Amino acid sequence: MTPKTKALVRWLIPALTGKNYIKIVLLGLAICLSVMASAGGSIAGQVVSVADGDTLTVLDDTHQQHKIRLAGIDAPEKAQPFGQASKQRLSELCYQKQAIVVVVNTDRYGRMVGDVTCDDVHANEEMLRSGHAWVYRHYDKGFAYFYAIEDAAKEAKLGLWVDDSPTPPWEWRHSRKLKD
Structure with a gap:
């Protein structure tokens, strides 16, 4: 020893x-x-704010706020076309409602990344189904079934898919960095 x-x-x-x-x-x-x-784990609480189409804040029973990024999707940025509509759709789904978040990861900004259900509606899927988000191709592990949901919205020309070739947020962010 x-x-x-x-x-x-x-x-x-x-x-x-x-x-x-x-x-x-x-x-x-x-x-x-x-x-x-x-x-990992899960968080339950009330959605107290919606930052954009893929980020919200949940207040848990201990009055702690958790900033949550919806897993597997990427919504238009607020300044991007359809950005405000995307934020509005997530607000309709979740704002001031009870949410259950199954945490799958933490992103580089310290936000929890999770599957979000608000009043028995899977928000991640619904944002895709209504055409207010893309499958986040860089972070789609475990969400392969999201592609079929996105394709159905695209075919029906829902939300951002009314545009023939909408710019995905990751490309839009990249082009903004090049301009700066």
Whole structure:
């Protein structure tokens, strides 16, 4: 045994007795729950704001706000054609309603990315179904079935699909970066 291991064992054996044992078990449980929560899980609460067609904020029962990016879809930016209509559609679906979010990831901006259901309506799918979003091709893992929903909206010329060749948000953002 290394000196560090011996020191740990000397500290750990007395710590595992009596009241300390309970504290260590509770600490370990708290750490495990924290790791599990950060890796996924779900959030329930009321939608208190809608930023755009793929981002909203949920207020949970502990009064903590969670900024959520809808998984698998990309909606037009607010300044882009159909951007305001997309935001309005997500507001109709979710604003001031109870939501359940199944967290699938965290994005580079620190937002939780999730499957969002508002009043028993799967918002991610409905945004595609009504033609207010694209399947987010860069992040479509686990959402292959979204393509059929998008194709149906395209064929019916719903929402942004009334335009013969709407610009996807990822291309629009890229073109804006080039101009800046």
